[in-house]
Amino acid sequence: QSALTQPASVSGSPGQSITISCTGTSSDVGGYNYVSWYQQHPGKAPKLMIYEVSNRPSGVPDRFSGSKSGNTASLTISGLQAEDEADYYCSSYTSSSTVVFGGGTKLTVL
Amino acid sequence: QVQLVQSGAEVKKPGASVKVSCKASGYTFTSYGISWVRQAPGQGLEWMGWISAYNGNTNYAQKLQGRVTMTTDTSTSTAYMELRSLRSDDTAVYYCARRVVKGASDYWGQGTLVTVSS
Numbered sequence: 632q633s634a635l636t637q638p639a640s641v642s643g644s645p646g647q648s649i650t651i652s653c654t655g656t657s658s659d660v661g662g663y664n665y666v667s668w669y670q671q672h673p674g675k676a677p678k679l680m681i682y683e684v685s686n687r688p689s690g691v692p693d694r695f696s697g698s699k700s701g702n703t704a705s706l707t708i709s710g711l712q713a714e715d716e717a718d719y720y721c722s723s724y725t726s727s728s729t730v731v732f733g734g735g736t737k738l739t740v741l
Numbered sequence: 742q743v744q745l746v747q748s749g750a751e752v753k754k755p756g757a758s759v760k761v762s763c764k765a766s767g768y769t770f771t772s773y774g775i776s777w778v779r780q781a782p783g784q785g786l787e788w789m790g791w792i793s794a795y796n797g798n799t800n801y802a803q804k805l806q807g808r809v810t811m812t813t814d815t816s817t818s819t820a821y822m823e824l825r826s827l828r829s830d831d832t833a834v835y836y837c838a839r840r841v842v843k844g845a846s847d848y849w850g851q852g853t854l855v856t857v858s859s
Binding site: 634663665666667669671676677678679682683688720722723724727728729730731732733734735 | 788791842843846849
């Protein structure tokens with residue numbers, strides 16, 4: 632199972648919006664509404680930000696939103712804040728009943 | 742509050758085995774699965790597999806089939822991940838996480854660093 636494709640890095644200024652893409656295939660992202668997004672700060676465990684494409688766990692700000700079109704899922708962060716600077720990973724359930732992660736995207740807040 | 746507390750760091754020689762524990766608290770252990778994810782130094786996340794704490798069913802990543810075994814002890818609400826025939830590229834931080842829905846884990850352990858070195 633190949634990793635999902637994410638941009639290596641994105642950046643934005645405070646207050647702006649950014650979008651991180653996550654491209655897979657019809658056997659993972661395109662085939663199921665089980666796409667998740669995780670935020671990871673250096674030296675910390677990942678934190679679930681979005682599950683089932685667009686659902687936010689309790690406590691996650693509504694500045695974070697998720698969507699999907701075909702084989703590509705997206706995470707949008709609006710009103711960018713300094714504390715949003717982190718690595719972001721997408722993941723998807725697959726046709727093999729496994730899970731595949733993206734390679735990760737480093738978000739820099741300028 | 743939900744907590745997953747993992748065992749401490751390990752140093753192993755190539756060819757050895759390691760068993761990492763993950764003790765859960767703050768929820769009904771058998772109502773959720775446990776996923777295991779690892780992260781090599783400076784690298785991304787890699788899904789290793791998951792186990793149902795309800796019935797013990799497992800699903801492992803293909804690349805680890807035959808080397809990994811995940812188990813649970815419901816009497817102590819603890820999950821275990823054993824990896825055998827260790828190689829240097831198994832050096833990583835290993836995380837356990839509570840599987841909330843397919844492909845998503847909402848609470849994570851603090852991570853266990855496993856170093857494989859001769």
